[in-house]
Amino acid sequence: MDRISKLPLGVIENILCLLPTQEAARTSILSREWRYHWTEISKLEFNEDAFEVSTYGAEPSVLEQTFDFPSHRKVMTRRCKLFYAIYQVVIMHQGPIHEFTLCMRADGSCIEIDHILIHLSRKNTVKILKLDFIGKYKLPVSFFSLHQLTDLYLNDCAIDHQPSFNGFGGLTTLHLQEIHICVKELMRLLLSCPLLKRLAILSDAGTINGIGDITIADFIKCLPGIEYLSLSCLIFLCFPPLPKELPTTMVHLKYLRMEWVWFRHKYVVPFLVLLIRSSPNLEKLKLEIFPDDDLFEESETGSFPRKDYPDITLEHLTELEILQFGDADNEMDFVKFILAKSPTLKKVRILLWDEIDEDEKLQISKILRSSPRASPVVKLSVG
Known part of the structure; x- marks a missing residue:
């Protein structure tokens, strides 16, 4: 000592x-x-x-x-x-308090948390704030006074008002999980973060409501400098209808991660392609498939329409990772599409769904390994 x-x-x-x-x-x-x-x-x-x-x-x-x-x-x-x-x-x-983390069961009646955030806002030194709750805690007005934030992580928080404030001008990382917010307030929040580079929205249309005139194009415009993007695939339900192309691109995006991907849903493939087409410098793509496709009525059993996207070339993609890969034709054809469109691809890792038997696993591996590929050095791992 x-x-x-x-x-x-x-x-x-x-x-x-x-x-x-x-x-x-x-x-x-x-x-x-x-x-x-x-x-x-x-x-x-x-x-x-x-x-x-x-x-x-x-x-x-x-x-x-x-x-x-x-x-x-x-x-x-x-x-x-x-x-x-x-x-x-x-x-x-x-x-000074530069990093503050609070993980607990909370709800809108936890006025004690309000008092803590008021104190932090008065000090105004917090750069990294992590509020990990269970119970839908409503953020108070004092939260929007934390102007020094660079990293913000919110789980099960509700934002139903944003007072007039100067924005989070220094925020570079924003992680929203099960966030309760309307689409317009979400757009307003994103627009208040001009330096944002890393964004994760792991919420779906069940917690993000107020669907209206805001489109996916409006969403992309809020992310001019984004480099890392992680989304729940169901977020596309907040921005109907989906166009084939976007007027702007995410030129800085290098890493795209999608959770809860239902390949048989009729809008999932167009949504994926839309994001890929709008990310010309994408280097890594990670998909986490949810294998229970029966949860949606809007399902289809056809193949991935590769012929509909002849202009897409993933010139900078070096890594593809897919978790919970199943036996659906859409999933198989999507991987074939990526292999054929990625001349610099180096690593492909596909983790198969646990309920697929060994014979079917061998068959899937054989089909993918024999598929045409644009990259001569790609290493394919299926298991």
Whole structure:
């Protein structure tokens, strides 16, 4: 411990940042010299599932002892103790908070989270914010005052209002999972992030509502500098109808990832082709197929119409990855299409659906390995 104590303060802070916040706070009992080291760490992380609390009648936890937790609070609920600990950490914290993470079960009635975000907005130093909730938490007005953000991760949050604000001018990474928002508010949010390079929207039409006059072309226009794009395939339901071409292209896009891909849905293939056609510098394509095609009535059993896209050439695509690959004709023909249109392709990894038997796996592998390919050096892995 003496060796660690002699390290420069910056190094000690970096070490403490690698620990969960609760563990970092516990270092305050090591010695008088260590009592306040943790109050200057720039990274705070709180996870309800990992948060340790004492039980009724037991000795107070180290964290509770550190904060002089009143004895009558030992019977408080786990959530109340978590919020109490967060409040104490935030109050005692002395330096800037650059990264803040909160993972818990929450809903619109959690006014304690509102108070935390108000405090963070007043400090206005947070660059990386991760709010991972279960329960549809409604973001307060103070959230839109976090103008220093560069990375934002929201899970199960609701945005139903955006006050007049200057936007997230420095935001480069935006991850939205199960976000509850209308299409117009989503467009407004994206337009407020002019430097956005990485975007993930892993929500579908069930949580993104308000379908109206906004088109997929309007969506693409909001992403002029996007380099990494990850989408739930069902998002196309928010932008009907789908055109064959877009007036603008995503010239900077290098990585495209699609989840919940239903190949037999009549709009999935046109949507995929539309994005590929609009990404002339695409380098990696990853698809995660959902094999249960019976969930949709709009299904078809025909083949992928490769002849309808003679002008598409994926000149920069080097890697293709498909998970949960099945035996549908559309899936097989799509891979053949990529192989035939990608002269610089180097790596193809296809993970087959678990319910496909061994004989069928061998047959699929044989067909794909014998398919014409534009690249002479591509390595194909099927399994």
